[in-house]
Amino acid sequence: AQSVAQPEDQVNVAEGNPLTVKCTYSVSGNPYLFWYVQYPNRGLQFLLKYITGDNLVKGSYGFEAEFNKSQTSFHLKKPSALVSDSALYFCAVRGSNAGNMLTFGGGTRLMVKP
Amino acid sequence: DAMVIQNPRYQVTQFGKPVTLSCSQTLNHNVMYWYQQKSSQAPKLLFHYYDKDFNNEADTPDNFQSRRPNTSFCFLDIRSPGLGDAAMYLCATNAGGGGFSIFSEAFFGQGTRLTVV
Numbered sequence: 001a002q003s004v005a006q007p008e009d010q011v012n013v014a015e016g017n018p019l020t021v022k023c024t025y026s027v028s029g030n031p032y033l034f035w036y037v038q039y040p041n042r043g044l045q046f047l048l049k050y051i052t053g054d055n056l057v058k059g060s061y062g063f064e065a066e067f068n069k070s071q072t073s074f075h076l077k078k079p080s081a082l083v084s085d086s087a088l089y090f091c092a093v094r095g096s097n098a099g100n101m102l103t104f105g106g107g108t109r110l111m112v113k114p
Numbered sequence: 115d116a117m118v119i120q121n122p123r124y125q126v127t128q129f130g131k132p133v134t135l136s137c138s139q140t141l142n143h144n145v146m147y148w149y150q151q152k153s154s155q156a157p158k159l160l161f162h163y164y165d166k167d168f169n170n171e172a173d174t175p176d177n178f179q180s181r182r183p184n185t186s187f188c189f190l191d192i193r194s195p196g197l198g199d200a201a202m203y204l205c206a207t208n209a210g211g212g213g214f215s216i217f218s219e220a221f222f223g224q225g226t227r228l229t230v231v
Contacts, residue, residue, distance in 0.1 A: 032216055032217060034219055034220075036222075038154075041202075041225070041227065042224055042225065043118075043120075043204055043206075043222035043223050043224045043225045044157070044204065044206075044220075044222040045222070046219040046220070046221070049217075049219055051217050088154055090156065090157070094216050096216060099216070100145050100147075100162055100164060100169075100208060100210070100215055100216070101159070101162075102147070102159070102206075102208075102220055103159075104156040104157050105156060106155065106156045107154060107155065107156055109154070
């Protein structure tokens with residue numbers, strides 16, 4: 001079985017400061033990792049993914065994520081947070097042995113204060 | 115341009131009265147998913163289709179059924195909604211075929227928020 005853990009229910013940062021939202025995973029086979037953002041009463045929007053290659057992945061809206069195989073982590077980062085980044089963030093994983101199964105973490109609410 | 119469209123955005127139904135939620139896609143993706151999301155929790159997979167091949171999650175209640183009459187459309191039927199079924203229901207699609215689906219990101223609709231009264 002595959003799983004995703006997002007250890008922080010909420011992350012608070014000041015606007016202009018760097019942000020990190022943590023994610024660790026467990027899969028059978030190679031991991032394919034995704035980050036999504038959700039605004040109130042909306043579906044999930046894709047931010048970025050790691051499939052293979054460079055461990056630092058760049059995505060939408062200035063977000064990036066670093067894949068660390070030894071720590072089984074895929075933390076989401078942004079050098080300078082905006083108030084408009086405030087939303088719910090989900091990490092998801094699909095293992096190479098899991099077919100189409102996409103498993104989500106519990107989500108982390110990011111609050112960026114002016 | 116919306117690529118995964120869910121209708122309606124908000125649905126109110128009576129306890130025990132069957133309800134159907136709709137999803138359509140313009141992406142021609144092979145894979146379609148239905149997720150249930152409660153109170154900003156992690157989306158929980160109910161079932162998914164790879165083309166016409168239906169895959170039910172083991173813990174999805176029998177009260178939930180799905181139909182996929184063609185590539186573009188997928189329906190979620192709740193036969194007898196209970197108060198505990200009030201949630202946001204998310205439809206998503208994924209490119210498939212040739213083993214590429216595992217690399218591809220899923221595209222989500224805006225969701226249907228179901229209220230049971």
